[in-house]
Amino acid sequence: MKDESVVLIVDDVASNVEVLANILKDEYQIKIAQSGEKAIELALRAPLPDIILLDIEMPSMDGFEVLKALRGNSVTKDIPVIFVTSHDATAQEEKGLQEGAVDYITKPIRPIIVKARIKTHLIIKEQRDELVYAASHDQLTGLYNRHHLNEEGGRKFSRALRYQDRLSVIMLDIDHFKKINDTYGHLVGDNVLREVSVLFNTHKRNEDFASRFGGEEFVILLDNCALEDAVYKAEIIRKSIESLMPENILVTASFGVAELSYAHSNFEELLKDADTALYEAKESGRNKVVAFYE
Ligand SMILES: [Mg+2]
Known part of the structure; x- marks a missing residue:
């Protein structure tokens, strides 16, 4: 108690x-x-x-x-x-x-x-x-889990549409994470995930929502945030991960960013656009932020 x-x-x-x-x-x-x-x-x-x-x-x-x-x-x-x-x-x-x-x-x-x-x-x-x-919550990092992301994402999506507010999504994935696990072991890998997670809370506003999407993938929802501001924010996080050196390992991450638009009929579609941008960031060299444009 x-x-x-x-x-x-x-x-x-x-x-x-x-x-x-x-x-x-x-x-x-x-x-x-x-x-x-x-x-x-x-x-x-x-x-x-x-x-x-x-x-x-x-x-x-x-x-x-x-x-x-x-x-x-x-x-x-x-x-x-x-x-x-x-x-x-x-x-x-x-x-x-x-x-x-x-x-x-x-x-x-x-x-x-x-x-x-x-x-x-x-x-x-x-x-x-x-x-x-x-x-x-996710047990390892203490961030929200994917289940809660889907629930909260759905709520934020509906609210943003109703009030014509902006809503942006950052999806990020730690680069070559499998190699970290393979080289240093899973305990070290877990610590890397924990240390990186702490950064999301350091950089987030009260209304932001940080979650572990699964594995080494994370999603951050940003209320009242336009695409370019979300990209700016992602860039700050990207740089702080790059200079973090968790467990003395150089860790980087790739980012996909998308903003809610009338093209989206549900939260999953918005998420999918962020994922598409993330894929592009991975394909074009990693450790970078890519925005999704319609
Ligand atoms: Mg009485």
């Missing part, structure tokens, strides 16, 4: 908040809200809560409404919520669980039970987060 998980305690009665906060304050970072509205506000503000203890009976906005609002927001929809209530009513418990609460605690509060339930749900959340991470 990360060093200090954040627990958001929501209850309209100050003494109830205090009881829970006192039980939890030594192990967790505590945030407090005394109304449903405040709870939603705090759930969206950093540090984001890892878990929420939510009172059901509150004036103006009750726990069920808060839960619904949290589930409807992409930032808060996966935060586990434990309902806290003075009613030991099965019907309420059922309703709470049906609407997406992960658990249910009744008042009066029993410290050991509260602590145990919170710990359990934080562990579950962490395991789920790890699964989500593993499904979208």
